[in-house]
Amino acid sequence: MTLQEIEQVVFAEIGRVGTAKELEEIQHTYLGRKGHLTGILRGLSELSLEEKRDVGEKSNVLRGRIETALKDRLGELKEKQEERFFDITFPGKKVVVGHLNPLTLILKEIEDIFISFGFSVVEGPEVETEFNNFDALNIPANHPAREMWDTFWLKRGNQKSERLLLRTHTSPVQIRYMLTHEPPFRIIVPGTTYRYEATDARHEMQFTQVEGLVVGEDVTLANFKAVIEAFFIRLFAQKVEIRLRPGYFPFVEPGVEVDATCPRCKKKGCELCKFSGWLELGGAGMVHPNVFDAVKYNPKNVQGFAFGIGAERFAMIKYGIPDIRLFRSGDLRFIRQF
Amino acid sequence: MKFSINWLKDYVDISLSSQELADVVSLHSLEVEGVEVKGDDAYLDVALLPNRFPDAANYVGFAREIGAVTGGDFKADHFFKKGKKLNTTTNFSVHIEKGEDCMRYSGLLMSGVEIKDSPVWLKERLEAGGLRSINNIVDATNYVMLELGQPLHAFDYERLDKGIIVRRARDKERMTTLDNRDVELTGEDVVIADHKEVLAIAGVKGGRAAEITNTTKTILLEAANFDPDRVVRTTRRIGFTTDAFQRFKYGIDPNMTEIALRRVAELIQKIGGGKVGGFVDAYPNKVASKVLAFSAKHYEKLVGEPITLKEARDIFRKLQWDVKKATKEILWVEVPTWRRDVERFEDVVEEVVRLYGYDTLKSKTLSRVSLHARRDDQLHYTRKIKERMAGFGFDEMCSYSFIPQAWNEVCDENTLVQLENPVSAEYYYLRPTLILPLFRALESNVKFFSDIKMFEVGNVFSREKNNEDIVERTKLAGMLTREKGGDHLFYECKGTVNELFHTLGVDQVEYRAREEVWCGVLIQSRSADIYVSGVRVGCLGVVSPRWLERFDVVHDVVAFELDLNSLLPLTEGERRFVAFSKYPEVVRDISFVVGQEVRISEIEKIIGETSSSILVAIDLFDMFEGERLGEGKKSLSFHLIFRSDQKTLTGEEVTGEFGKIITALQERFDIEVR
Numbered sequence A: 001m002t003l004q005e006i007e008q009v010v011f012a013e014i015g016r017v018g019t020a021k022e023l024e025e026i027q028h029t030y031l032g033r034k035g036h037l038t039g040i041l042r043g044l045s046e047l048s049l050e051e052k053r054d055v056g057e058k059s060n061v062l063r064g065r066i067e068t069a070l071k072d073r074l075g076e077l078k079e080k081q082e083e084r085f086f087d088i089t090f091p092g093k094k095v096v097v098g099h100l101n102p103l104t105l106i107l108k109e110i111e112d113i114f115i116s117f118g119f120s121v122v123e124g125p126e127v128e129t130e131f132n133n134f135d136a137l138n139i140p141a142n143h144p145a146r147e148m149w150d151t152f153w154l155k156r157g158n159q160k161s162e163r164l165l166l167r168t169h170t171s172p173v174q175i176r177y178m179l180t181h182e183p184p185f186r187i188i189v190p191g192t193t194y195r196y197e198a199t200d201a202r203h204e205m206q207f208t209q210v211e212g213l214v215v216g217e218d219v220t221l222a223n224f225k226a227v228i229e230a231f232f233i234r235l236f237a238q239k240v241e242i243r244l245r246p247g248y249f250p251f252v253e254p255g256v257e258v259d260a261t262c263p264r265c266k267k268k269g270c271e272l273c274k275f276s277g278w279l280e281l282g283g284a285g286m287v288h289p290n291v292f293d294a295v296k297y298n299p300k301n302v303q304g305f306a307f308g309i310g311a312e313r314f315a316m317i318k319y320g321i322p323d324i325r326l327f328r329s330g331d332l333r334f335i336r337q338f
Numbered sequence B: 001m002k003f004s005i006n007w008l009k010d011y012v013d014i015s016l017s018s019q020e021l022a023d024v025v026s027l028h029s030l031e032v033e034g035v036e037v038k039g040d041d042a043y044l045d046v047a048l049l050p051n052r053f054p055d056a057a058n059y060v061g062f063a064r065e066i067g068a069v070t071g072g073d074f075k076a077d078h079f080f081k082k083g084k085k086l087n088t089t090t091n092f093s094v095h096i097e098k099g100e101d102c103m104r105y106s107g108l109l110m111s112g113v114e115i116k117d118s119p120v121w122l123k124e125r126l127e128a129g130g131l132r133s134i135n136n137i138v139d140a141t142n143y144v145m146l147e148l149g150q151p152l153h154a155f156d157y158e159r160l161d162k163g164i165i166v167r168r169a170r171d172k173e174r175m176t177t178l179d180n181r182d183v184e185l186t187g188e189d190v191v192i193a194d195h196k197e198v199l200a201i202a203g204v205k206g207g208r209a210a211e212i213t214n215t216t217k218t219i220l221l222e223a224a225n226f227d228p229d230r231v232v233r234t235t236r237r238i239g240f241t242t243d244a245f246q247r248f249k250y251g252i253d254p255n256m257t258e259i260a261l262r263r264v265a266e267l268i269q270k271i272g273g274g275k276v277g278g279f280v281d282a283y284p285n286k287v288a289s290k291v292l293a294f295s296a297k298h299y300e301k302l303v304g305e306p307i308t309l310k311e312a313r314d315i316f317r318k319l320q321w322d323v324k325k326a327t328k329e330i331l332w333v334e335v336p337t338w339r340r341d342v343e344r345f346e347d348v349v350e351e352v353v354r355l356y357g358y359d360t361l362k363s364k365t366l367s368r369v370s371l372h373a374r375r376d377d378q379l380h381y382t383r384k385i386k387e388r389m390a391g392f393g394f395d396e397m398c399s400y401s402f403i404p405q406a407w408n409e410v411c412d413e414n415t416l417v418q419l420e421n422p423v424s425a426e427y428y429y430l431r432p433t434l435i436l437p438l439f440r441a442l443e444s445n446v447k448f449f450s451d452i453k454m455f456e457v458g459n460v461f462s463r464e465k466n467n468e469d470i471v472e473r474t475k476l477a478g479m480l481t482r483e484k485g486g487d488h489l490f491y492e493c494k495g496t497v498n499e500l501f502h503t504l505g506v507d508q509v510e511y512r513a514r515e516e517v518w519c520g521v522l523i524q525s526r527s528a529d530i531y532v533s534g535v536r537v538g539c540l541g542v543v544s545p546r547w548l549e550r551f552d553v554v555h556d557v558v559a560f561e562l563d564l565n566s567l568l569p570l571t572e573g574e575r576r577f578v579a580f581s582k583y584p585e586v587v588r589d590i591s592f593v594v595g596q597e598v599r600i601s602e603i604e605k606i607i608g609e610t611s612s613s614i615l616v617a618i619d620l621f622d623m624f625e626g627e628r629l630g631e632g633k634k635s636l637s638f639h640l641i642f643r644s645d646q647k648t649l650t651g652e653e654v655t656g657e658f659g660k661i662i663t664a665l666q667e668r669f670d671i672e673v674r
């Protein structure tokens, strides 16, 4: 057979076969050691050099095409065999994975945003001294402002030693940090805090606070507004307006409450924002000079802002969690949703 | 405090709707938590924090604030104008024993008053203020307290023995309050007394001794200013508080006493007749107003937004603060004594910025980029651990840091940290380990799930024995349970811990038999201490069924805990690449029967010691026990993996090595090769 003759019949033959065995036979007939194509190559010796090159090249191309056609046909035959009833609605095999608590998820989001703003993440102990938690923060022992923080006190055998407590905010880490570092700096302090109070859907005796502190020569309240605005926009992934109102925290002056437009209803009013269009999201202010005094900074040379936000509150808003007690309920029906 | 808008209108012009007013006040002054409409009136519920309680927790003070933020005309100035001088010639006397207990005591006599019911308007207003009507005199004093913030008290002058003495109570001295409480006093309590007995507990409550009765004709009106600390301590001890106390607690402007007495006398004359008599005023150290400097330049430096002195001056006018002196850059403002919270420049800045309006403050990006060239390792590893544990199928718990009082039986009570004021016996001590709180979660979840794997990263607390110090450490704990867990559960947990160690780049891990009973919840013979590079970093073990019984858990439970403060310094942090060998590995299997008591670690140790460096891994792949092996025997099967970095190993080399190992095992453990 000539190359042309082979080309004319072989592809039709391949198209007609119905079994893998027949395909093997075709392979044998054309490409095998004694096959037609091999025969042509063997007969080349009688031809001129130029003709040899021409026929050799053509037959190699044809061999390649036949091999591909054989593989394609084999694939088609195999696929046909697989054609049987198959239930794609049968349930997928369950992969067992654990779930992170939504508190961890929200903290990671918050931390990562501030890290991208150049903040360092700093931590501190949950058992604190009365000095770090109150006195150094401009809340002296008999100050009526103390009552703003219902406190868990720890029993101590020796009455004379300093009173210890479970920190009521992560603000004492401000003190610890400033006593060991020099400005300028920007830090956030996430951590567990405690309040001695009755719990309900919105109040917990144990909760998570993220505090921020930025200190430098010329850090202003306007800078705070920019930082907190950028943070909310990143966290809620939408345009959010910020509103500052007068607030009172003894360790800042001026002190402000921070509201943001409700990300759920976009200021139209809904259950979440109690139909006001605004959510109270934290407290802030310019660090009180008495706090700088307590850590031996000169208030004439440094200034800065501090703020505090509640991690649970953000998780509740973002993930639609209705009750703050769920975070620490240990209920797997809750945790496995995240 | 709830304020009636109709009543406020007596002192300030209000043209806004109640909701508009609430919004303006919230944005510039005090947080209005709610607006309640009642009939033709509306009430604002205003949150008064300790800084503004002294000046704004009364109608006139709050009206002044409304005037400042809305521009409405303040109409109560007349209270503060110096009126006709009061008559101070009287034979009545006031004596303050300790100056620090009472900054000021003012008394005003009125004679010929008629005690009767209050007029309706007064009753209604008291009701609006949450107070009960008693008689016209008492009601008038309460009314003025709501109006001006100064608590007042009225005594029946004819029942007083000589004069008034402000003194400390004698130990065990007693007084019966107006509401018939019998109170025993101490030398720490300040009282108002005559020369015979105690008439009132200073700043808290009046007594029966000189109480106003229907036959009272002459009254002594008291307006005083007591030391807040002492008043707080007294109420804490006697266990009840009053409206007057709430005001003394936050401190009151001592200059208010005379103003309030003039006002109440005027009111009493209107509703009970009578004549104003002598005025006595013990006020040894007069409190004067402060003058503070306000610099526009410093304002801008702090706030980040400029202001002109003209604008600032306008704001001070709204606040009714006088500018005493002005230069091109500085205003010297006189802060009235009623604003006890304004003490320094930053306080003045707050007044200006809030009235100017935070809404006018433009955001300004922090100017310099702060580069922190340090990784927070704790954060980095904690995240890595949490993510890896979730990957292993463990759900993350966040437990309370408190454990029940009843659990002290499984802990060493001397090392537990106890709260002075626990919320209940259920949340009594601080957790000494993370494993214990996980049982609470276990108990609530076994009702719904049989296959549970959970973990927590958190802090635990303990007290050092014979020492006051409280030690706080960060731990990772895990717990797993499953139907038909069996011994396998322990090894599964161990495998998890090992894989976690691998993630953290920890290699030198060793499990040793526990030396001491820990926490009473793990079975000692089925638990291990975990060592890394010779340092104890945690433990792993099977939980005792005795402990599980109380949680209604019927399946096996295994738990582990690692001390991250000890572990993290020992971690490499990340794995380092090890080049693959170019040469193939040869695997030889060995199965043998050995005494049940022989530990795998002992066998691995002998194999390791015997073989040369071409043995690269030992892998136990089968173990069983059974009758046909004989009593106290078990069968073990290992893959022994040989490989060289230099060449392809020959069969003889491997066989020789393999033989040496078998011989060593036979000599040491009397094994029976299968």
Ligand SMILES: [Zn+2]
Pocket (backbone or CB within 6 Å): A262, A263, A264, A265, A266, A267, A268, A269, A270, A271, A272, A273, A274, A275, A277, A278
């Ligand atoms: Zn909304």
